[in-house]
Amino acid sequence: MGVQAIIVDTAGTTTDFQFIKDTLFSYSADALPEFLEHHHNDFAVSNLLADIRAHANEPDADLPRLVELIREWIAADNKLTALKTLQGLVWKQGYLKGDFKGHVYADAAEALKAWKAAGKRLYSYSSSSADAQDLLFKHSNEGDLSALFYGHFDTNLGQKKTVQAYKNILNVVSLWPKHVLFVSDDVEELNAARDAGLRTCQVVRGEGVRRGDHNIVDDFSQLKL
Structure with a gap:
């Protein structure tokens, strides 16, 4: 068959790949602080942040520390599922706002x-x-x-x-x-x-x-x- x-x-x-690196990765790193400020208490985002804290072994990490960690992982293209899911949520607002096209x-x-x-x-x-x-x-x-x-x-x-x-x-x-x-x-x-x-x-x-x-x-x- x-x-x-x-x-x-x-x-x-x-x-x-340069679009992924130069546009998507850069956008998620730049937009992350404002996104977390407005959405860190959302159910889905809160669960993702809990996974990220657990992976980093930093259960008490506050938002500034999480931003620091996540930006480091974005730069290193860490494949952690929670990170990639969070990046997707940040990219969604960029697509919907027309900030870029895929x-x-x-x-x-x-x-x-x-x-x-x-x-x-x-x-x-x-x-x-x-x-x-x-x-x-x-x-x-x-x-x-x-x-x-x-x-x-x-x-x-x-x-x-x-x-x-x-x-x-x-x-x-x-x-x-x-x-x-x-x-x-x-x-x-x-x-x-x-x-x-x-x-x-x-x-x-x-x-x-x-x-x-x-x-x-x-x-x-x-x-x-």
Whole structure:
């Protein structure tokens, strides 16, 4: 039956990593103090801050200390689920206010549309929260692409370089591994996906990307299912 579902990575694959770093990360760091001042007592935010305090082993950290910690983790691209979820909430206000649009490569947008039209089930998988991924595709420079996706996966299902994460995803999509293709720029992610039985393809968009022994393309237009 061939490929029935396609899972795409975001940063470096569908999306320019510099947009993630220069726009999204910078925005969340800059907007964080005001966001926490207004929302730290909100139920969801309060729970995320509790997780961050526990992870830092600083149960009594006040808001200024939390801002300091979170900014350090943003700069280091810490993959902590609570941090990524909080960043997604901050980014949501930026998208809704029109402060920026999500970046999606034109070749990725066209391929996603074609695959959807061909009846493929599309998902994305990122360290960013599922909600943040939905916002990126909904408010993208290529238009609203959110309806193309069946869903989005994040680190609630596991870290992206672990085999178990892809096994967990297979349980969610309820497909045999050979019917699922994972597309990413990251060799370690692709290795983990392949070890879980998935088909793989590496997108190498520029110099300096470590290449693996997977099918390699320069952009999505070269990817043949």
